Amino acid sequence: MDLKVLVLFTAIAAILLKFILNYLKARNSVKNIDGPTSIPLIGNIELAFLTNTNQLQWFFKNAKNFQKYFKMWLGTELWVVIYDPEMAEKVLTNPKLIKSNDYVFLKPWLGKGLLLNEETSMGLKMNSQNESNVPYVKAVNDLKVVSETTQKVISERRKYYAERPDELQESTNELGVRKRMPLIDTLLKAHVDGQPLSNRDIEDEVNTFLFAGHDTTSHTLGYFFYNVAKHPEVQEKIFE
Known part of the structure; x- marks a missing residue:
């Protein structure tokens, strides 16, 4: 041979x-984790043939059939779906939570900020994980221009407060109400383990706040009102 x-x-x-x-x-x-029946190497293939609405109903049905969580397979990819609030809190607050590879393409933009510390595509299949020539991926790579501008603003702000340290303090207006500091000033003032945040740290957190604030509130409220409408007894308690 x-x-x-x-x-x-x-x-x-x-x-x-x-x-x-x-x-x-x-x-x-x-x-030892229960879940809907799946086919080896193929997984829960029935999901691929359901509409978005029916997929949601599929998750609701399995949430009723299994206590607190269940396992499912998308091909050979394992998913553990958690719907118990206390268990979800433990997962989301665990400092050792490792993000999946689905977050990789966000790192050029968000760096190692809060969201990515240790494909969303508007309903379109962009294949951004496998193709480097996808327009969206190119746009993310071009964010270097944005990063340079942000770094310049942070450097100038840091220099300003280095010359006027007393101004980097919370103050009150003429009515005695405490004035909120801008986010960038709050980050400049922040320290971790006795050390000030670097320009890169601040940039990552600013970008994370901008990214996390994009439609997340509206989606959360939409899902909240949907659940309230599905549970009249809860709606009545809220009304009371």
């Missing part, structure tokens, strides 16, 4: 072996 063919065959075999071992490891890790 030709050496190149042998090397190629060995590489492919190694990749397949690693893939299978990771898949079996994932299945074994959740063997």
Whole structure:
């Protein structure tokens, strides 16, 4: 057998072996977690044939069938769906929570801010994880211009307060009401472990606030009102 063919065959075999071992490891890790019946290597394929509304109903149905959480598979990708508030709080407040690879393309913009510390596509399939020439990915890479502008603003603001340290303090207006400091000033004043935040740290957090504030409130309120409408007894308590 030709050496190149042998090397190629060995590489492919190694990749397949690693893939299978990771898949079996994932299945074994959740063997004690209940969930809807899935087909090995294919997963819960029925989801692919449901409309958005019916997909939501599918999740609601399984939320009733299983206590607090359940497992599901999208192909070979494992998902654990949590709908118990206390359990969700433990997951979301865990400092060791590691983001999935789905967040990778946001790092050039948000850096290591709060959201990405340790594909959203408006309903369109952009394939941004696999294709570097997708227009959206190019746009994210071009954010260097925005980053340079932000860094300039932060540097100028830092220099301003270095010359006027007394101004980096909370103050009150003529009515005695405490004036809120701008976000960038609050971050300049902040310290972590006794050390001031770097310009990069501040930029990451500012970008995270801008990103996280984009339609998140409206979506949350929309889902809140939907749930209130679905539960009249809760709606009555709110009214009271």
